Amino acid sequence: MTTLDLAVALVGFLTSALSGAAGLGGGTILIGVFYALGMPPSEAVPLFAAVQFVSNSSRTVAYIRDVEWSAAGWFLLAGIPATLLVAPFVGRVDTDTVKLVLAGLILASLVPQASTRPTPARPAFALAGALNGSLGLFVGATGLFVGRLFFRPDWRKETVIGTLAMTQMLGHGLRVLAYGLVGFSALAAPQRLLPLCAAVIAGTLFGKRLNGRISERAFARLFRVVLITLSLKLIWDAMRGYGWI
Template identity: 35%
Template sequence: MSFLSDLFLSAFQLPDALSSASAFLLITISFATSALTAALGLGGGIALLAIMASVMPIGALIPVHGVVQLGSNTGRALVQIRHLDRTILLWFTLGSILGAWIGGNIVVALPDAPLKMGLAFFILWSVWARKPKFDKLPRWLLASGGLVATFLTMFFGATGPVVGALISSIVPDRLTFVATHAACMTFQHCLKVIVFGLLGFAFAPWFGLLAAMIFTGFLGTLAGTHVLGRMPEAIFKRGFKLIMSLLALNLIWQAARVFMA
């Protein structure tokens, strides 16, 4: 494993805090998590974040994860662009700009456990509760969702389930959901990367790893999109609800451990 990873990464300059074996693992996982997101619509971003958190410095976690997710979601949005709902993207984008600006001006650590608990219950409600139709849903709610999700991504990174919960109630089918979700997340991560750059984060030492992870992530997108096109609608809906619920329960467990400590 060590020999293969050293050979594979010999052309890349890695940060001192990251071993070649860890970088090789992240490059491989980027493919798998991108395929998961392309096939089920979400879940890969949080899975990747959890693995990255175990092998790299926490201070670099959110900005580096943001760049990888920007590349992954951009590829997915381009591959599936014909299914994009541009109205949803427009309103989500308007809120995201304000959310990034607010988040970038708050340089403090927010309470982790209460926010995770709130996110978890919001996700569960959005997945299982009866929701209004798109033609009756106020357009400002999409902008508000973009604002909140983009604000939170500045501190927690993977807010894909929050965006997915909002979009899933107002799109007609899985192809529209995956394409629109990817486009919304692309814009959100783009804003996040810009803000972290303005705050002074040094992306240059991570360039080689980021390029490799974005490349394998795009290959994963192609593989996951192939699975998506072959997946029956009923199976997709069950898989989507299962993934969302498990992610929410995991957030509740993490928050509960903090409260019980």
């Protein structure tokens, strides 16, 4: 195991702890780090999908009593066909384009939500599945923009975290299978995958203990700084890749 593999595992622990405490956000940072390290989508996204499948599985178990199970059916109803239809095109994506799209999604997620009525539950869960199965195949992380569809006014915070974890687990599992069908194996780098999986399980347990013990205001500020910094790094790398700077 190289120093880089250890560093990636440490990032996996920290980002999984973030998701364990807040419900989302850690995955977006992790895939952003993969791209910032220079991994192409064909390597970064299958690895990320496998790791996040493990991470979200452990988070689902941690919040199993709070999961809203009816959301899974509507999520899969759109997620399965979307994943199968889009999977054959994942090998054609340009790395720099993916970086720009991911940076844009990160910045868009930081824009305050308008105080409008939420999307009805069933269409919201189906839309989440469609986004996971289409856009998620290219950018990897979908929690920050799909997660908004799971903030239901009648749900407790724990219900949001558990249900989002469950549907993200399903989405990443579908992606692992889809990548395998088109020749991108999540097991191509086991020396990096296995420590990452162990790290995200430990991070989830640590994040679960932190939940409710940290200041939401301080957490939100740090979270925004990290995401803005990461998105600017992705934009910089993409611009360099395109030869614009």
